[in-house]
Amino acid sequence: MFMKRTPVNICGIEINNITFEELLINIHSFILKGRQAYVVTPNVDHIVCLQKNPQFRDIYRNADLVIADGVPLLWAARFLGTPLKGKISGSDLFPRLCEIAAAKGYRLFFLGGSEGSASRSAEVLKMKHPKINIVGVYSPPFDFESSPSENQKIVEMIKESKADILFVGLGAPKQEKWIFEHKGEYKVPLSIGIGASFEFASGKIKRAPLWMQKAGLEWFWRLSLEPKRLWKRYLITDMSFFWLVIRQRFFR
Numbered sequence: 001m002f003m004k005r006t007p008v009n010i011c012g013i014e015i016n017n018i019t020f021e022e023l024l025i026n027i028h029s030f031i032l033k034g035r036q037a038y039v040v041t042p043n044v045d046h047i048v049c050l051q052k053n054p055q056f057r058d059i060y061r062n063a064d065l066v067i068a069d070g071v072p073l074l075w076a077a078r079f080l081g082t083p084l085k086g087k088i089s090g091s092d093l094f095p096r097l098c099e100i101a102a103a104k105g106y107r108l109f110f111l112g113g114s115e116g117s118a119s120r121s122a123e124v125l126k127m128k129h130p131k132i133n134i135v136g137v138y139s140p141p142f143d144f145e146s147s148p149s150e151n152q153k154i155v156e157m158i159k160e161s162k163a164d165i166l167f168v169g170l171g172a173p174k175q176e177k178w179i180f181e182h183k184g185e186y187k188v189p190l191s192i193g194i195g196a197s198f199e200f201a202s203g204k205i206k207r208a209p210l211w212m213q214k215a216g217l218e219w220f221w222r223l224s225l226e227p228k229r230l231w232k233r234y235l236i237t238d239m240s241f242f243w244l245v246i247r248q249r250f251f252r
Helices: 020-033 044-052 054-061 069-081 090-104 117-128 150-160 175-184 197-202 210-213 218-225 225-235 236-251
Strands: 009-010 011-016 037-040 106-111 134-139 163-171 190-192
Touching: 009 069, 009 236, 011 044, 020 090, 020 190, 037 175, 044 069, 044 210, 044 236, 054 175, 069 236, 090 106, 090 117, 090 163, 090 190, 090 197, 106 117, 106 150, 117 134, 117 197, 134 150, 150 175, 163 175, 163 197, 175 190, 210 218, 218 225, 225 236
Parallel strands: 037 190, 106 134, 106 163, 163 190
Antiparallel strands: 009 011
8 A cells, every 4th residue: 555655745635645646556456355334536626625614624634535626736746845746636546447347347337417418428438448338327306415315225236236336526615524424324445525527437538638738727628618606616715726726835
């Protein structure tokens, strides 16, 4: 296991400094041991939200792995003098893990996504990887988390599927909160919150070109696609991230 290495602290959040390959080794170990582990993937928006949300911080504190999602976190880590080995976004991890799952025979469950995106992503992945074993797909209704009966239905669906990996695409912090509250009930070896990955995989939302991803401009691409929904998050709320990093560097 590689998670014992000294983590990198960004704005009070401890991030595991591991490569993609090291992450995959950890994931394989979680599945073999049936640990009921969960992985979180902080980006700038998460870091800002974590400053004011004690419950979200507690979820992060108890995560088995915390991996950097986004080039701005790499910039921040380098600026703070503690560089990270690389970014591992949920949107990169999801298709790669699906490919590996097809080869290793892991059983997968897809939970969340906008209407039809999870089922469509399952269809796309089955065409790419004929041996992939997707044992369940469910997109719950809006505000389902406030319904005990709906939550219980979902828990039973996942439990009966005997999945090895649960991908949850509900957006943060909803997906992390749901995993944290219910992982002991559905008892899947590994759960991962993946944000909009079902939408990307299904083709419902086009992902930024690779050069924009590498340049740290994926946020700008998303903003151009959904300006009404995302302008406040990216242009106002998330701007505080830069002050948080500067404060950490010069006013520890």
